[in-house]
Amino acid sequence: MGEVLRHSLADRCMHWANAVLWLLLFITGMGLVQHEALAPFGQAYPHLLRRMVGGGGNLLLVHITLGCLWMACFAAYIAFNWKNTVFFLREVFSVQAGDMIWLRRKMPLMVFGPALAARFGLGTTLPPQGFYNMGQKAFGMLNVLGGVTLAFSGGIMAFGIGSTWLIGWCVTMHYIAAGLVFIGLLAHLYMTLAVPSERPGLRSMFTGFVPESYAQSHHANWKL
Numbered sequence: 001m002g003e004v005l006r007h008s009l010a011d012r013c014m015h016w017a018n019a020v021l022w023l024l025l026f027i028t029g030m031g032l033v034q035h036e037a038l039a040p041f042g043q044a045y046p047h048l049l050r051r052m053v054g055g056g057g058n059l060l061l062v063h064i065t066l067g068c069l070w071m072a073c074f075a076a077y078i079a080f081n082w083k084n085t086v087f088f089l090r091e092v093f094s095v096q097a098g099d100m101i102w103l104r105r106k107m108p109l110m111v112f113g114p115a116l117a118a119r120f121g122l123g124t125t126l127p128p129q130g131f132y133n134m135g136q137k138a139f140g141m142l143n144v145l146g147g148v149t150l151a152f153s154g155g156i157m158a159f160g161i162g163s164t165w166l167i168g169w170c171v172t173m174h175y176i177a178a179g180l181v182f183i184g185l186l187a188h189l190y191m192t193l194a195v196p197s198e199r200p201g202l203r204s205m206f207t208g209f210v211p212e213s214y215a216q217s218h219h220a221n222w223k224l
């Protein structure tokens with residue numbers, strides 16, 4: 001059996017640029033949070049980061065610059081890969097019959113294994129999935145909605161557009177969106193890095209290709 005293309009070069013570059021920029025935005029963003037109750041790593045981390053870049057003003061500038069670079073990468077990707085963008089959006093936002101059953105059954109199957117899941121009376125057969133499985137679709141939706149929220153709220157805060165009331169809401173929305181995408185990211189990292197049966201998917205984020213047998217077993221409804 002041969003190999004099939006799953007991720008084009010442009011898709012892979014976009015994915016890794018997004019991953020690196022997300023990491024940097026998270027690192028710098030956490031350094032901007034100074035309120036006692038909201039700083040997840042306490043006060044030492046923001047103080048250290050601010051000292052490293054020469055103050056809070058500079059740290060904010062770095063964060064905004066990274067955010068603009070992140071948006072520019074997406075704008076360039078969308079402009080030159082319109083067909084792939086439409087494909088991605090259509091795939092992640094189309095929930096098919098059986099997708100929710102897949103999601104419900106996949107978690108216990110991964111945690112307990114098929115034998116124990118069967119003993120608990122849980123279903124062990126997974127409905128066939130398309131190009132993305134329901135877990136990937138949910139994370140894709142979160143990325144799109146979270147990304148748009150972060151870009152809009154970040155833009156309004158950075159350029160001080162609108163009233164104090166609007167900026168206040170943007171701060172809240174920025175925190176919530178970043179927090180939700182971060183939670184989704186933990187599941188994404190677990191699925192892609194720790195689950196052995198997903199290894200071909202991980203390899204495809206570097207080489208572009210997956211074995212045909214993997215495409216058929218994991219994404220039977222993907223029209224090759």
Ligand code: HEM
Pocket residue numbers: 006007011015018019020022023139140143181185188189192193201202203205
């Ligand atoms: C070390 C970090 C990361 C690793 C190892 C990783 C791994 C992967 C892999 C293997 C896939 C392909 C899954 C498949 O098609 O079977 C994927 C897709 C995806 N990842 Fe990541 N990822 C990382 C970071 C991120 C970050 C930070 C984000 C966004 C916050 C992200 C968002 C996505 C999205 C939206 C997709 C679907 C897009 C596509 O298939 O082109 N990833 N990731």
